[in-house]
Amino acid sequence: MSNLRELCIRACLIGVFCVGALAGVQAADKPAPGKQEPQHFEAEVTVKVTLNYLLYLPQDYDTSTKPWPLVLFLHGAGESGTEIEKVKLHGPPKLIAAGKTFPAIVVSPQSAGRGWNPQSLNPLLDDLVAKYRVDKDRIYVTGLSMGGFGTWALAAASPQRFAAIAPICGGGNPADAAKIKHLPIWVFHGAKDNVVPLSASESMVKALQAAGAADVKFTVYPEAAHDSWTETYDNPEFFEWLFKQKRGSSQTGKP
Numbered sequence: 001m002s003n004l005r006e007l008c009i010r011a012c013l014i015g016v017f018c019v020g021a022l023a024g025v026q027a028a029d030k031p032a033p034g035k036q037e038p039q040h041f042e043a044e045v046t047v048k049v050t051l052n053y054l055l056y057l058p059q060d061y062d063t064s065t066k067p068w069p070l071v072l073f074l075h076g077a078g079e080s081g082t083e084i085e086k087v088k089l090h091g092p093p094k095l096i097a098a099g100k101t102f103p104a105i106v107v108s109p110q111s112a113g114r115g116w117n118p119q120s121l122n123p124l125l126d127d128l129v130a131k132y133r134v135d136k137d138r139i140y141v142t143g144l145s146m147g148g149f150g151t152w153a154l155a156a157a158s159p160q161r162f163a164a165i166a167p168i169c170g171g172g173n174p175a176d177a178a179k180i181k182h183l184p185i186w187v188f189h190g191a192k193d194n195v196v197p198l199s200a201s202e203s204m205v206k207a208l209q210a211a212g213a214a215d216v217k218f219t220v221y222p223e224a225a226h227d228s229w230t231e232t233y234d235n236p237e238f239f240e241w242l243f244k245q246k247r248g249s250s251q252t253g254k255p
Contacts (some may be wrong), residue, residue: 001201008092009063009090027187031173033132037194039153045153047119049120049123051111051120051124052082052084052109052111053087053109053124054084054088054093054096054106054110055106055107055108056092056093056096056102057059057132058102058103058104062132066133067133067134067135067136068103068104068133068134068135068138069103069104069134069138069140069163069243070105070106070107070125070128070132070134070135070139070140071092071106071107071140071141071142071242072106072107072109072125072139072140072141072245073092073106073107073108073123073142073143074091074109074116074142074146074148074150075087075089075090075091075143075145075147076090076143076145076147076148077145077146078145078231079110080110080111080112080114080146081110081112082110082112085112086110087108087110090144090229090230091142091144091147091229091233092106092108092142092233093106093108094233102239103233104138104243105128105134106123107128109121109124111146114148116143116149116154117148118153118154119250121150122154122157122158122161125161135162136247137246137248138163138243138245139161139163139247140162140164140245141154141155141162141165141166142165142242143167143168143170144156144168144169144225144228145168145169145170145195145196145229146170147166147170148170148171148196149167149171150170151165151166151168151170152165152167152171152172152176153172153173155179155180155183156172156173156176156179156180159182159183160247162247163245163247164183164184164186164242164245165180165183165184165185165186166185166188166190166232166242167185167187167188167201167204168187168189168228168232169188169190169193169195169196169201169226169227169228170196170201171182171196171200171203171204172200172204174203174206174207177207177211177213178203178211180213180237181211181212182213183213183215184215185208185213185215185216185217186216186217186219186229186238186242187201187205187216187217187218187219187222188201188219188221188225188229188232189201189202189218189219189220189224189228190220190221190226190227191220191221191224192223192224192225193222193225193226193228194225194226195223195225195226197248200214201218205218209244217241219232221233
């Protein structure tokens with residue numbers, strides 16, 4: 001069962017901006033004419049987050065009471081916009097549209113712009129966990145191209161939230177490696193990718209290894225260009241691996 005949902009979340013963000021040598025300096029009413037003096041600004045900002053997304057519930061969701069794993073899928077730049085059907089072009093949404101079933105809740109949001117923001121995705125996950133029977137120890141994120149970048153970024157922003165991640169032909173910030181070194185990670189890339197270079201994934205894998213990560217898999221398709229996702233998502237072994245991972249278990253992901 002696949003449903004389109006819309007999420008409108010108001011998230012409170014506190015922005016603190018400090019000008020001057022010391023953040024704790026008391027602000028003057030106004031600077032003396034001809035002088036440059038430290039000032040301080042603080043404001044509370046309410047941000048409205050709106051996301052359209054495809055939602056898939058397992059076939060026996062209504063006939064059971066157990067919690068279910070949740071897969072968050074992040075699409076690439078080509079599927080951005082407001083036409084939700086575009087999200088079905090690749091990845092799990094494509095497989096579901098073709099009749100494949102999953103033993104998990106599958107959530108596929110659509111980005112209106114060119115990028116994924118953890119400040120939007122985390123409230124979406126919070127909302128889903130509150131509404132549905134989600135196994136909070138088995139939440140996964142995977143994505144391709146722009147969604148691969150989003151996968152790395154979201155994991156770094158919320159490293160304790162996920163049981164495993166699988167970025168495909170994306171890249172991240174190697175400085176974040178220490179934050180996510182505890183996660184089971186399977187990275188995919190095409191050796192002939194001329195959109196996102198292979199080095200974008202290689203640098204993340206090397207940084208993770210240097211940080212002491214013990215559960216990192218790296219698959220390079222020798223003949224693949226940018227599309228390294230079709231072979232990945234068409235491979236049953238990928239999903240078998242994914243659903244074995246559990247937050248808080250050993251780094252091999254075994255329950």
